[in-house]
Amino acid sequence: MSQIFPGEVFANTDEFDTGIRQLLPKYDEMLEVIAHCLPTSTRRILELGCGTGELSLKILNRYPEAKIIALDYSPRMLEFAQAKITAAGYEQRWTGVQADFGDWAHHPAEFDIGREFDACVSSLAIHHLKDEIKFKLFQQIADSLSHHGCFWNADPVLPELPALSEVYEIAREEWATQQGIELAAVRAKVGTSNTQGYSNPDQLATLDTHIHMLAIAGFETVVVPWKYYGLAVFGGWV
Numbered sequence: 001m002s003q004i005f006p007g008e009v010f011a012n013t014d015e016f017d018t019g020i021r022q023l024l025p026k027y028d029e030m031l032e033v034i035a036h037c038l039p040t041s042t043r044r045i046l047e048l049g050c051g052t053g054e055l056s057l058k059i060l061n062r063y064p065e066a067k068i069i070a071l072d073y074s075p076r077m078l079e080f081a082q083a084k085i086t087a088a089g090y091e092q093r094w095t096g097v098q099a100d101f102g103d104w105a106h107h108p109a110e111f112d113i114g115r116e117f118d119a120c121v122s123s124l125a126i127h128h129l130k131d132e133i134k135f136k137l138f139q140q141i142a143d144s145l146s147h148h149g150c151f152w153n154a155d156p157v158l159p160e161l162p163a164l165s166e167v168y169e170i171a172r173e174e175w176a177t178q179q180g181i182e183l184a185a186v187r188a189k190v191g192t193s194n195t196q197g198y199s200n201p202d203q204l205a206t207l208d209t210h211i212h213m214l215a216i217a218g219f220e221t222v223v224v225p226w227k228y229y230g231l232a233v234f235g236g237w238v
């Protein structure tokens with residue numbers, strides 16, 4: 001298997017958009033929930049781990065006045081995102097930055113991306129951080145939002161019981177079958193990754209742990225607008 005950065009998922013980046021929709025149940029619905037949770041007045045958005053730009057596109061399509069600064073440490077993923085954004089005619093509203101969001105959490109002054117964001121969003125990326133770094137990132141996000149700004153994250157969560165792991169696995173298998181492919185065949189396209197910067201292969205935390213961390217990090221209201229087996233969208237307002 002090819003060596004990739006944690007979070008790139010597929011050995012060939014051009015297989016990401018199709019493969020992720022086979023690997024994860026309701027990927028599009030999950031990202032749409034994040035887009036729907038943003039207030040219509042949202043203008044300045046920070047995205048962490050934009051990948052090939054699927055969440056960015058959903059947000060830019062829905063909010064014509066929104067602009068996104070999108071961080072990702074993978075030049076391969078950013079290249080795909082930039083091409084998609086340009087093809088959609090959104091290049092004036094989207095800025096890709098090659099950076100590790102763990103670095104941003106620890107050394108924000110070294111980043112020329114500003115503060116006072118109306119919203120911060122992320123999908124399928126933060127679960128690669130160890131819990132203490134997740135917490136540090138949540139604090140930095142809270143500090144970087146404007147008054148009443150919001151944060152939405154979509155991520156896999158750790159099953160609270162071993163029995164649930166099996167339930168979630170079956171849900172994934174059935175989903176892949178519904179898409180016309182066996183889950184094992186999709187997984188065969190997944191690359192292997194080691195630690196890269198602050199990210200590691202999956203470092204899942206339970207939904208309760210995330211909610212607790214967000215509350216301590218400075219989010220006044222923490223909610224879970226969507227959950228489907230082992231995937232959840234959670235976040236809130238400062």
Ligand SMILES: C[S@@+](CC[C@H](N)C(=O)[O-])C[C@H]1O[C@@H](n2cnc3c(N)ncnc32)[C@H](O)[C@@H]1O
Pocket residue numbers: 005006007008009020048049050051052053054055071072073074077099100101102122123124125128197198199
């Ligand atoms: C599974 S992809 C998801 C991409 C996109 N958000 C989506 O939902 O389709 C995760 C992305 O997070 C990026 N990533 C993971 N850890 C990162 C880090 N510490 N700093 C910046 N980007 C990171 C990976 O390069 C990858 O593009």
